[in-house]
Amino acid sequence: MRHTILVVDDMEVNREILHTIFEQEYDVCVAEDGREAIEVIKEKGDDLSAILLDIVMPHVDGFGVLEFMREHGYMSSIPVLFITSDTSYESKRRGYEMGVSDFISKPFEPDIIIRRVQNLADLYRHKNNLEEIVEQQTKEILEKNEKLGAMNERIINTLGTIVEFRSVESGNHIFRVRSFTEILLRYLIWDFPEYGITEDQAAIISFASVLHDVGKISIPDSVLMKPGKLTDEEFELMKTHTLRGAEVIERVFSDEDPEFQRYCYEIALNHHEKYDGRGYPNRLAGEEIPISAQIVSLADVYDALTSERVYKPPFSYDKAYEMILNGECGQFNPKVMECFRKAKLEFERKAEELK
Numbered sequence: 215m216r217h218t219i220l221v222v223d224d225m226e227v228n229r230e231i232l233h234t235i236f237e238q239e240y241d242v243c244v245a246e247d248g249r250e251a252i253e254v255i256k257e258k259g260d261d262l263s264a265i266l267l268d269i270v271m272p273h274v275d276g277f278g279v280l281e282f283m284r285e286h287g288y289m290s291s292i293p294v295l296f297i298t299s300d301t302s303y304e305s306k307r308r309g310y311e312m313g314v315s316d317f318i319s320k321p322f323e324p325d326i327i328i329r330r331v332q333n334l335a336d337l338y339r340h341k342n343n344l345e346e347i348v349e350q351q352t353k354e355i356l357e358k359n360e361k362l363g364a365m366n367e368r369i370i371n372t373l374g375t376i377v378e379f380r381s382v383e384s385g386n387h388i389f390r391v392r393s394f395t396e397i398l399l400r401y402l403i404w405d406f407p408e409y410g411i412t413e414d415q416a417a418i419i420s421f422a423s424v425l426h427d428v429g430k431i432s433i434p435d436s437v438l439m440k441p442g443k444l445t446d447e448e449f450e451l452m453k454t455h456t457l458r459g460a461e462v463i464e465r466v467f468s469d470e471d472p473e474f475q476r477y478c479y480e481i482a483l484n485h486h487e488k489y490d491g492r493g494y495p496n497r498l499a500g501e502e503i504p505i506s507a508q509i510v511s512l513a514d515v516y517d518a519l520t521s522e523r524v525y526k527p528p529f530s531y532d533k534a535y536e537m538i539l540n541g542e543c544g545q546f547n548p549k550v551m552e553c554f555r556k557a558k559l560e561f562e563r564k565a566e567e568l569k
Contacts, residue, residue: 216241217263217335222251222279223297224271228320232266232297235324236331248274252282260291260342263335266318269298269305280312289313291342293334297322386568387517388424393564394513394557396420401553402509409505415473422477423510426485429459441525453494456483480504485511490545500547508547512554515543520565531562 218241221232229244236242243258245251248271255262269276276296283289293315298305306317315334318327399416402409411419430438433455437448444452459482467475484498484507491499519534529537535558537543539551546554554561 220265223268247271248279265294266297293338390517390568391513395423397557397560398509398553419506426481429455432458456495477506480506481510488544489547
């Protein structure tokens with residue numbers, strides 16, 4: 215396959231000389247000035263293997279052509295060689311600063327010109343091919359990561375759903391908790407930036423909330439599905455689902471995504487801790503409780519109140535809202551409560567949508 219070069223010179227004799235020098239090896243396009251050269255570059259684009267460019271020309275000079283190429287991203291893919299009798303330091307300095315690859319002085323020495331153009335054209339062709347390979351490989355890696363991410367999400371959602379079905383909870387419980395978590399985190403980011411939660415982290419926390427009750431897999435059916443009130447002994451056993459959940463996450467997850475693993479662990483272990491230190495399993499208080507677990511805790515409590523369970527009918531949205539505000543479900547972080555107040559209507563719309 216023959217490659218194409220562009221010769222730009224306002225002197226016809228120079229164009230003819232250069233055309234004769236290169237016609238055996240290349241298809242040669244010619245332009246009489248910078249304005250015409252720009253039109254050829256627009257048409258041929260990256261199909262050009264090299265450009266031999268005069269500096270002093272009417273209408274648009276060589277530097278003007280370079281400026282156009284730089285603005286439109288051509289300088290990184292097409293080598294440009296200045297052909298000039300001006301060998302001053304200032305011309306060379308300006309040319310190299312603008313991305314010129316080499317200078318060819320007049321009068322021309324055919325053997326040397328051919329070799330210099332060939333070397334640069336081959337070098338750029340190799341560089342461009344490498345960039346295309348890297349771009350393609352990057353695209354393939356991103357596609358694989360997206361597929362793996364989708365697969366992991368399906369696995370985690372499936373695991374969360376299994377826990378729900380075992381505990382005789384609504385099949386949409388995990389998706390409602392996840393949605394409530396997303397809503398609360400949005401308000402937290404807006405109103406309380408001191409927590410340093412980014413939008414990316416909020417997405418990870420919301421996804422991790424799916425596994426908040428994964429430890430219930432270890433709880434016997436006689437306790438997990440009991441329709442009446444648990445005895446003290448049964449309640450102590452139920453409380454261990456937080457510890458078991460943290461253990462499951464430590465065993466199941468690898469270190470490939472430590473941030474996601476950390477949030478899953480924090481939430482599973484701490485989503486029953488209370489801001490006043492009266493929760494479990496470790497009676498943490500205040501900001502000792504990770505903010506991820508604080509958010510999921512409120513989302514989980516709201517859904518538990520507004521959903522039917524084997525031991526109770528659902529409360530109305532207004533009643534559940536009042537119970538949480540009045541501290542009937544334990545004390546929550548005042549800042550998280552402020553987010554909850556602002557999110558009241560969004561919670562109700564989402565609960566209706568995911569019934």
